Amino acid sequence: GAGVSQSPRYKVAKRGQDVALRCDPISGHVSLFWYQQALGQGPEFLTYFQNEAQLDKSGLPSDRFFAERPEGSVSTLKIQRTQQEDSAVYLCASSLGQGPSGGYNEQFFGPGTRLTVL
Amino acid sequence: AQSVTQLGSHVSVSEGALVLLRCNYSSSVPPYLFWYVQYPNQGLQLLLKYTTGATLVKGINGFEAEFKKSETSFHLTKPSAHMSDAAEYFCAVSDLKGGGADGLTFGKGTHLIIQP
Numbered sequence: 001g002a003g004v005s006q007s008p009r010y011k012v013a014k015r016g017q018d019v020a021l022r023c024d025p026i027s028g029h030v031s032l033f034w035y036q037q038a039l040g041q042g043p044e045f046l047t048y049f050q051n052e053a054q055l056d057k058s059g060l061p062s063d064r065f066f067a068e069r070p071e072g073s074v075s076t077l078k079i080q081r082t083q084q085e086d087s088a089v090y091l092c093a094s095s096l097g098q099g100p101s102g103g104y105n106e107q108f109f110g111p112g113t114r115l116t117v118l
Numbered sequence: 119a120q121s122v123t124q125l126g127s128h129v130s131v132s133e134g135a136l137v138l139l140r141c142n143y144s145s146s147v148p149p150y151l152f153w154y155v156q157y158p159n160q161g162l163q164l165l166l167k168y169t170t171g172a173t174l175v176k177g178i179n180g181f182e183a184e185f186k187k188s189e190t191s192f193h194l195t196k197p198s199a200h201m202s203d204a205a206e207y208f209c210a211v212s213d214l215k216g217g218g219a220d221g222l223t224f225g226k227g228t229h230l231i232i233q234p
Contacts, residue, residue: 004161033221042122042208042224043162056221091161107222109154109161 002026004110006092012116013082021077021113025094032075033107034067035091043091049075050097082117089114120145120211124225132233137181137196139228141209144190150212151192152222153183157205165207168192179203204232 005024013019025032030051035043036059046065048056051072060067064083069075079086093107125140143149150169154162166177173185179202183194192209206229210222 042226045221045223048221106164106167111159111161
């Protein structure tokens with residue numbers, strides 16, 4: 001079956017431009033996560049959705065970052081007035097969410113969007 | 119707050135040799151622990167995970183890891199390295215916020231180099 005897809009795969013923006021990054025999670029997955037991976041670093045948590053509800057946005061680095069998932073499926077991460085420090089790979093992951101017994105469900109990652117801000 | 123430390127940003131081994139990638143974590147509660155592999159221009163792929171039960175967990179591609187609570191470690195091993203194992207490896211701990219909101223905290227990664 002189809003995995004998590006992200007588009008575009010590569011994005012080059014001039015400093016000050018707004019960008020929108022799209023994530024299509026696996027069908028039926030309740031939970032959706034966004035991570036930011038700077039060059040040579042591990043991914044860092046940005047935000048989490050359960051269906052359409054954004055339950056945790058503690059990792060968003062500034063108010064220029066905004067994420068939405070209006071229908072509980074596709075999600076968009078928007079960055080306003082991009083800065084050079086926003087250059088990174090943005091990873092999206094989805095999972096089934098918490099199981100009925102409270103157990104852990106694996107996060108499946110997309111290939112990421114590489115954002116370069118000039 | 120959770121944290122993960124991976125010792126060695128680069129590890130080089132000969133083909134056929136033992137692979138050992140080190141991971142130590144800090145967590146205020148019993149953790150869920152993971153190893154992911156990332157090939158160039160690809161997303162993260164889960165190698166193995168520890169949640170509960172047996173502390174020695176086996177994953178894909180011949181990798182395994184042992185959870186040692188006393189050492190707060192979760193080192194990744196493979197008895198015999200293959201050229202196709204060359205990749206970036208990340209250790210991660212679940213934030214355990216519950217309700218499915220389990221964001222992951224990652225280490226900085228270890229680049230595994232396989233020498234022919």
